[in-house]
Amino acid sequence: MNNRPSSHSRRRRLTAGLLAAALLITHLAGCGGGVDSGGTGIIASGPISGLGSIFVNDVRFDDDSAEIRDEQGALLTKDQLKLGMTVIVEGGTLDTSGTQATSTALAIRVVSDLVGPVASVDAVGGSFVVLGQTVIVGARTLYDGSLTGGFSALVPGMTVQVYSQYDPLTRQYAATRVEQLPDASFYKIRGVVAARDPQAPSLTLGSEVIGVGSVAGNAVPPADIGDFLSVRLLPDNAQLAATSVRTADLMLADHPVARVEGTVTEIVSSRSFKVNGIAVDAVGAHFDGDEAKVVLGARVGVFGATLAGTLVAARVIVHDDSVPAIASFALVGAVQELDAAARSFRIRNTPVVFDDGTTFSGGVAADLADGRRATVTGVPSLDGTRIVATQVTFGTP
Known part of the structure; x- marks a missing residue:
């Protein structure tokens, strides 16, 4: 038959x-970097929305001891992780006892989608073409x-x-x-x-x-x-x-907690579909948003557990837009390369600027100094090369 x-x-x-091809579980093992969490941890995929540790899908992962590799299996350092990179993270037990969900990252895989020369740029439409593929x-x-x-x-x-x-x-x-x-x-x-x-x-x-x-x-x-x-x-x-x-x-190992953010890439019904190539069983899920909008190309967040390669959803968040729209980015760490006159500094090798609209907590702008720990929340600058701080919260001096 x-x-x-x-x-x-x-x-x-x-x-x-x-995150698909390079993140096949067999490939992870083949790279010498596979991590078997023993079914006790969390798996999350999506763009990095914060550094120091790393933030992915509203979870802060301590990356101090994580094995970090690219899709070819080459080892990376945590300083090579950047905001906006797409990753899959396998972590330990998820702790939701505080205001911020946390876990310890065991393995982080960094995967880009395109590498190649720019063929054309559409300045009006906000897009460009790489190797015959349109990027918006x-x-x-x-x-x-x-x-x-x-x-x-x-x-x-x-x-x-x-x-x-x-x-x-x-x-x-x-x-x-x-x-x-x-x-x-x-x-x-x-x-x-x-x-x-x-x-x-x-x-x-x-x-x-x-x-x-x-x-x-x-x-x-x-x-x-x-x-x-x-x-x-x-x-x-x-x-x-x-x-x-x-x-x-993509086949994921069994994890009692899974969080995936992405687009619906194949669909049978609103209760049976794929996100980023991951099979989702949403028969028993609660939907936040209009379930009727779960269609091919829709952007969704899925919370649940992975079992035998399928993400069994407990909750599906239906977003109104198809373009990733991270509300804000976070940086946690020591201030570096402070330029008070230019109102700029770096945290985790990420350039930050502040202005009159920035709110300071636990101190004032004058308290910024190299080595001073701080948490920055902000949005990209108009050109997308820096983070404009909306709030700076000082840590212990």
């Missing part, structure tokens, strides 16, 4: 995910400091790395962070297969045709139109050629 879905159903399988930006998109001016600094030919949430309805990437990456050793795309040519052989993702003939046949997963794949490419090649092709389906 052939259990392969029909071509029609497979076209509906837009199994996208901002917004007021909460953050930019690396090397992109002075943020979005306006993007020019055709510049190589960038994009962290985002993928919208399978529009097949666009809503950027949470954009970085310049001039020395990229490879390009990559996580995208939906728009066309395939078995004879070439090639796959089309977005508007980009990618040759897969140089990849060993058994290393290319069966792909159909509508499937979401992670493809790694050789840079600086007029005819893009893949060096690896992987599926983007």
Whole structure:
């Protein structure tokens, strides 16, 4: 009996995910960095909304002893974690006894969606194209400091790395962070297969045709139109050629607590769907918001537990917009590089500015000093390269 879905159903399988391919549990183990929490902790995925530790989906994770890797398995330091990066975190027991939910991060995986040259920029529409994929930006998109001016600094030919949430309805990437990456050793795309040519052989993702003939046949997963794949490419090649092709389906280990923020990437009904490629069973869930708005491409937050690869939802939060809209960002740590005249400083290597609208608690602006611990809450500057502090709360001097 052939259990392969029909071509029609497979076209509906837009199994996208901002964290998908590189975060397969088998891949984590294969990288030598897999963490088995023994089913006693939390798993969370989404963009980093705070540093010092890291904040993901309203949970503060102590990252002092976490194993941090990128999707290729390379070790990273916690100083390389940046606001807006998309991650998956496996942590210990979740503590909700205080005003802030906390856990200890055991493993953190950092995954971007696109690496490649900018092909074009639409200044009016607020978007740009990388390797045939359209990236949209917004007021909460953050930019690396090397992109002075943020979005306006993007020019055709510049190589960038994009962290985002993928919208399978529009097949666009809503950027949470954009970085310049001039020395990229490879390009990559996580995208939906728009066309395939078995004879070439090639796959089309977005508007980009990618040759897969140089990849060993058994290393290319069966792909159909509508499937979401992670493809790694050789840079600086007029005819893009893949060096690896992987599926983007994601299986999570069993965790009694799971929090996932993302877009609906496949849907059977409002009670059975996928978020970021993660299967969700919401039969017994409580919905915050209009359940009727749980459609392909909708942005949702899902709280529950993972069991046998499925997130069994207890609560589904339905957001009104499809673009990630982090209300504010948080930074906790010691003040660095204070410039009182410029009203600027850094915390956790993140540039911060303050102005007359900034509220200070436990002190005043004059109490800012290098080494002084503080908690900063703020929003991105107009160009997205700094955090404008709305509140600064001093810690113990």
